[in-house]
């Protein structure tokens with residue numbers, strides 16, 4: 001195909017992946033049209049591995065540019081269009097929250113979600129660490145303002161929300177008992193948002 005013919009970006013995605021969710025939400029927010037290629041993690045398409053051999057989703061292909069990190073996709077999307085100022089943030093504070101989520105909280109989330117893979121760990125201790133490390137600091141921020149960085153929704157809320165959703169779903173009864181009312185409200189608002197529901201539609205699996 002000649003270079004001068006415009007092609008829609010292509011997104012390799014997996015519906016339930018929290019990284020892919022945040023990328024899809026940012027793309028939708030920025031009103032970027034793209035071709036959705038739903039994959040199965042156990043049977044990844046060769047065309048996806050050819051552009052990004054590390055084999056994780058999401059991957060966004062824009063002509064010859066390959067963006068294979070969810071945060072980079074979010075940043076690319078809001079650089080195209082940012083109607084509500086998701087990117088008008090203190091980058092240092094944003095980075096701290098997102099790193100907290102993507103590094104240590106993600107580890108705790110996996111330990112909490114898959115206790116069988118971690119027989120050496122006490123699930124109660126894992127839950128308490130997740131509370132102390134992530135959920136209570138978030139609760140404190142959300143007691144002061146409706147969003148993590150203040151009165152406006154930003155990239156940070158969207159980057160973190162899919163992981164808190166996943167955490168809440170591991171054991172809904174346990175989550176309901178946790179002393180985090182502001183997070184519960186924030187989560188419920190995201191869950192019922194048009195933006196989230198729009199990116200959770202089902203797609204048939206893409207075949208090369």
Ligand SMILES: N[C@@H](CCC(=O)N[C@@H](CS)C(=O)NCC(=O)O)C(=O)O
Nearest residue numbers: 017018019041055056057058069070
């Ligand atoms: N740092 C990557 C992480 C993406 C990631 O780990 N995605 C998972 C699915 S949630 C994946 O594709 N894993 C590959 C596999 O399970 O084979 C990003 O932010 O995009």
